Amino acid sequence: MNIQENVDLKAHSTMRLGGKAHYLAEADSETRVKNLVNWANTRNLPVIMIGEGSNIIWQDEGYQGLVIVNKIPGIKIAAEDDKNLTIKAGGGEMWDKIVEWSTNKNLTGIEFLSRIPGYVGAAPVQNIGAYGAELSDVLVELEAYDTNLRKFVTLANKDCAFAYRTSRFKTVDKGRFLITSVTIKLAKSSPKPPFYESLQNYLDEHKIRDYSPRTIRQAVTEIRKIKLPDPSVVANNGSFFTNPIINKLKYQKLKADFPEIKGWGHSDGQIKIAAGWMVEKAGFKDFHDKKTGMGTWWGSALVMINEEARTTADLLAFKQKIVSKVYEMFGIILEQEPELLP
Ligand SMILES: Cc1cc2nc3c(=O)[nH]c(=O)nc-3n(C[C@H](O)[C@H](O)[C@H](O)COP(=O)(O)OP(=O)(O)OC[C@H]3O[C@@H](n4cnc5c(N)ncnc54)[C@H](O)[C@@H]3O)c2cc1C
Structure with missing residues (x-):
């Protein structure tokens, strides 16, 4: 079966912390996924599927089960008409490879999600988003192995319970579906302004008025270079905290004390406030x-980095320092974005 034992999980998290996995194996096909799950079931072992590890932090105790790394390849055209091109990508493809592929073909829909690390199969889990766009804007359906029903299923967009940085795969059905492919619909047209504030500012400052998927990708790439360290050089998980969503009354009170607080309107009259601003x-x-x-x-x-920490306990102690101070100043409890496993 080619299953490794006692594998250091540091190599499977871009934060580079954590203990060992009892078992770890790669899956490059749907059959292999099914066989690996069966292998674990017969031994009564828990199973988890991961991608690049850019949104996970392993506990120091490690994982006493089977970790399956999704390596299912492929980009296929699923449908095409005058206005749209629909593609189906294997869960083990790098997400950014899909973005590059689509922007090179002048297709619109995922250019704002350029340079987000990780694999395609993980993208629906937290409904990846950036610059006002989210995967759920373009996802048609996905295929997954349902570990409850023990069979492959197809889930349509509406069945995924997508919301801001979350989905059913991160909440009620955490761990149940092993996502093997994602189908997304792209448009054969150009992105339309006005864009997300920081992106629009960058485009205006650089006098970029040719709004093609490629120019947007280039702009996003430049902005992200400053804001986010490359995980292959500096250990990190990107934004460590999600932007809290609070009610209008609480926002007005905070605004009175901190007139420069940054907030944006969210659904139901709620306000989303910038976690990074509070941490700073x-x-x-x-x-x-x-x-x-x-x-x-x-x-x-907003980006926590591992400079020379040796344990996840170190990371959690530092995180608590930030959370406590922010709570003391603003009365808001920050929520961690990367998942602590198991
Ligand atoms: C520098 C940096 C910048 C980032 N910027 C952004 C950003 O702008 N926007 C954003 O939304 N995120 C961002 N992230 C977070 C991260 O890139 C995304 O969450 C990404 O989708 C994680 O992919 P991964 O393959 O690394 O998943 P992993 O970290 O390996 O896994 C994440 C979760 O998904 C589950 N999972 C993984 N693959 C599968 C699968 N095939 N089936 C079922 N479950 C699965 C895992 O069990 C785990 O629960 C950033 C991270 C870094 C390090």
Whole structure:
């Protein structure tokens, strides 16, 4: 079966922390996924599927089960008409490879999601998003192995319970579906302004008025280079906290104390506020904590980096420092975006 034993999980998280997996195997086909799940079932072992590990942090205790790394390849055209092209991508493809492929073909829909690390199969889990766009805007359906029903299923967009940085795969059905492919619908037209504020500002400053998928990808790439460290150079999980969503009354109270607070309208009259702004205001931008070996990135306070931490316990201690200080100042409890496993 080619299953490895006692594998260091540090190599399977871009935060580079955590213990060992009892078993780990790669799956490059649907049959292999099914066989690996059966192998684990007969031994009563829990199973988890992962991609690049860019949104997970392993506990120091490691994982006492089978970790399946999705390596299912392929990009296929599923449908085409005058206005749209629909593609089906294997869960083990790099997400950004799909974005590059589509922008090179002048297709619109995922150019705002350029340079997000990770694999295609993980993208629906937290409904990846950036610059006002989300995967759920373009996802048609996905295929997955349903570990409850023990068979492959197809789930339409409406069945995925997508919301801001979440889905049923991260909540009620966490761990149940092993996603093997994702189908997305792209448009044969150009993206239309106005764009997300920071992106629009960049385009205006650089006098870019040719709004093609390719120019948007280039702009997003440049902005992200400053804001986010490359995980292959600096260990990190991207934005460490999600932007809290609060009611209008609470927002008005905060605005009275902190007139420069950053907030945007969200659904149902709620306000989404910038977690990075709060962390920076709490004094944690470009912060380097000698005690834990953790820090925050110079380009964005929202990005926690592992400089020389040795354990996940170190990371959690540093995170708590930030969460406590932000709560003390703003009365808001920050929620962690990357998942702590298991
Ligand atoms: C520098 C940096 C920048 C980032 N920027 C963004 C951003 O702008 N927007 C954004 O939304 N995210 C961002 N992220 C987070 C991350 O890139 C995404 O969440 C990505 O989709 C994770 O992919 P992965 O393959 O690394 O998943 P992993 O970290 O391996 O897994 C994440 C979760 O998905 C589950 N999972 C993985 N693959 C499958 C599968 N095939 N089937 C079922 N479950 C699966 C895992 O069990 C785990 O629960 C960033 C991360 C980094 C490091």
